[in-house]
Amino acid sequence: MELREFFNKDAVNLDLKGETKDEILKELIGLLGLDEKSESILFKMLKRRENLGSTGIGRGIAIPHCRSLVVNRLRVAFGRKKDGADFDAIDQQPVYNFFLIVAPPLEVSNQYLPVLGKIAQFAKEPDVPARLEALKTPEEFLSLIEEKTSR
C-alpha cells in the first residue's frame, strides 16, 4: 500500500485561506468534491471528532479524520496555511499543514488505519515540516509523499 496512490493534485491546496478551525475544516472538505449536503454532514462528524481531542498532533501538523457514510472509498486531502492557524494542537502551537482522511464505515480493503498510521509517521520525520513549508506546487507535495513513504 503506497500512500501516494491516495492523493491527487486536485485535493491539494497549498494556500488555505481559512483563519479558524471551522473554516479550515470546511476548506479541506471542499477539496473532496462532495455534494453540499454530504459536506455538511462530514463537517459535523469532523467537528465531533475534534471535540473528542484535537487532531493537531504537534510540530505544525494536524490530521483531521473520521469515518462517514458520505464517502464510498477512502479519501484524503492536504492543505497548507502559510501563516498557521490555531487548531488546539497538542503542543499548543499553530498548525500549518493539514491532512484530511475520511473513510466509509465499512471498507473491504481496510485502508483507513494504515493510511492514518503512515501519515502520522510521515509527520514525525524531522525534515518534513520544513519540506512542506518549501513546497511550491501540488506536484511537489506528491513527490515528497512518494519520496518519504515509498518502500
Added chain:
Amino acid sequence: MHPQLEILLQIQDLKAQHRELSVTEGERQVEEEEFQVNIENALKQLEEKIQELEAELGPAIRSRYQRISAGRGRAVVPVINGLCYGCFMAIPTALASELTQNNDLRHCDHCGRFLYMIE
C-alpha cells in the same frame, strides 16, 4: 436530503466512531498514542450524542431504526452500484432512481435497512 435521513446518517457515523474506539484495537491504539484521546471520555461523549440524535427521530422511524439496529446492527446503509450495502441484494431500478437525491426515506425491500444513495 430528507431531514430524518440526515439524522440517521449522523447516528450511523457516530456509531462507527464508537465501534472504532471500543472494539477495534488498532484504531483505539492510534487515537490514544498519536492523538492522546481519552478513550473513556470519548466513548461517553459519543454515547450521549447518539442518544440525543435518536431522540430527534420521529416515533415510527425511531421504532424501525431500533428494531433493525437490534436485529441487524447497521440500520442505514449506502446503495452503491445498485446494491444495498447491508444485504448486498440489488435494489429495483425504480427505487434506485427515486433515491438519487436522498429526498425520501426509503428502505431495502429485502433486509429492511434504511437506504442512502451515494455516488
